[in-house]
Amino acid sequence: MNGFIRKPNEFSSEVEGDDAGAALDAAHRHAQAFHRTRATRPPAATADFAALFDAFGGPTPETGMPASEAIEQLVAAAGPGLMGSAGPRFFGWVVGGSHPAGVAADWLTSVWGQNAGCYEGAPAAAVAEQVAAQWLTDLLGLPPECSVGITTGATMSNFVCLAAARGALLRRVGWDVEADGLFGAPPIAVFIGDDAHASVFAALRYLGFGERSLVRIATDEAGRMRVDALRAALARRRGLHIVIAQAGHIMTGAFDPVGEIAALTHARGGWLHVDGAFGLWARACPARAALAQGVECADSWATDAHKWLQAPYECGCAFVRDADAHRRAMTIGAGYLPNADEGGVRDPVHYAPELSRRARGFVLWALLRTLGRSGIAAMVERHCVLARRLACRLADEPGVAVLNEVELNQVVVRFGGHESVAHGDALTDATIERIQQAGVCFALGAQWRGRRVMRVSVIAWATTEDDIDRAAESMIEAWREVDKLRVDVEGLAVD
Secondary structure, three states, X not given: OOOOOOOOOOXXXXXXXXXXXXXXXXHHHHHHHXXXXXXXXXXOOOOOHHHHHHHHOOOOOOOOOOHHHHHHHHHHHHHHHOOOOOOOOEOOOOOOOOOHHHHHHHHHHHHHOOOOOOOOOOHHHHHHHHHHHHHHHHHOOOOOOOEEEEEOOHHHHHHHHHXXXXXXXXXXXXXXXXXXXXXXXXXXXXXXXXXXXXXXXXXXXXXXXXXXXXXXXXXXXXXXXXXXXXXXXXXXXXXXXXXXXXXXXXXXXXXXXXXXXXXHHHHOOOEEEEEOOOHHHHHHOOOOHHHHOOHHHOOEEEEEOOOOOOOOOOOEEEEEOOHHHHHHHHOOOOOOOOOOXXXXXXXXXXXXXXXXXXXXXXXXXXXXXXXHHHHHXXXXXXXXXXXXXXXXXXXXXXXXXXXXXXXXXXXXXXXXOOOOHHHHHHHHHHHHHHHHHHOOOEOEEEEEOOEEEEEEEOOOOOOOHHHXXXXXXXXXXXXXXXXXXXXXXXXXXXX
């Protein structure tokens, strides 16, 4: 034992096993309780920072405690600080509600403890991911030759796709970016809509494309890239270029005219990438697929499974038509790692940045198997119908304006729409504050076209018509209270 002396009960498999079982039982019990009450839980946290820091804080533990007791303390400390993002009336961000099938698979993923970097290290995880990737490609109507990387989310999915684009374009002019880096490389122009999502700008920055170097393309009133503006911008530039289109605007849900953008991009030898974090899922719904017409003409696509597939977090998908470019951009090599996919085996390490990585394929497989093509289509369509229902209820109320055409699941609302900009901003912010205080639903304010608005995202699997009606009534009641109490056109006082 090299002088190592084990204390009584320390690392004892019997004690450890009993305690581990108790901890898992406690986690299961609390998770079931959370699931049963998700519809009635507060939509926002009820504790502030000071209270949460006090609950979690204290001096560094000098001695341990049974794992089951630590779980009980975790639940007690975290409870008041949990947002209702897994509930049916949480509309603050475009996030799904963590479907129970995905959560259950995620629990098993953690218990199984597989490092899903390669087939040799985790055979079941690699095959589950490979099959789920094939199903996703088919479900979203993307070219069957696509390679797929499973990432931590849409930001990293954009990163993966754009890394492949960068490498492929430079390779065309004889530059090997994977071997020679970027210093001295031919420039690549990036054309991106003015209203692209922040995650795309972040991914570009990580790849060395500074924000000031990007060519910003004007958009229309709904945030769609203007084809005429792109055509003019492309005509002014020569050389390698990437164009980034958007499927599902974060505010309005609008889609860029991707088919036209693809024709322009490819006519000049460029690479078209589509950020479809949530909008790409419209292609899985026959009733909404026309919104994403032409998306299949792109060269790469990014989406996020924690949105409309309702996966737990850290489950994004990067699709690349040029599988070789994808692999060159992402492969990690070492003497103890596999060098190539052989015999039909696909090693995840070649398609996403992480080597030590969670086995996300189990969750994807479980959700796709649970919902199926028809279930996913029905869920997407239901959310779009519910968003329209909410918009109609709000628009019927005097003084409330819906600012977008609700064709997907996003609703943009302005309170006091007939007022001056400054007064309308104050009315909108005050109404949102009242909505949050009422605790029936959760929505957030945003800036849109120089005005304060409330953005509503309907995307949780558990949301029903009743939830939408309750949310609409709460929002309207909040607006009526604010409308009664306004003071003057320059400011707003609410008692």
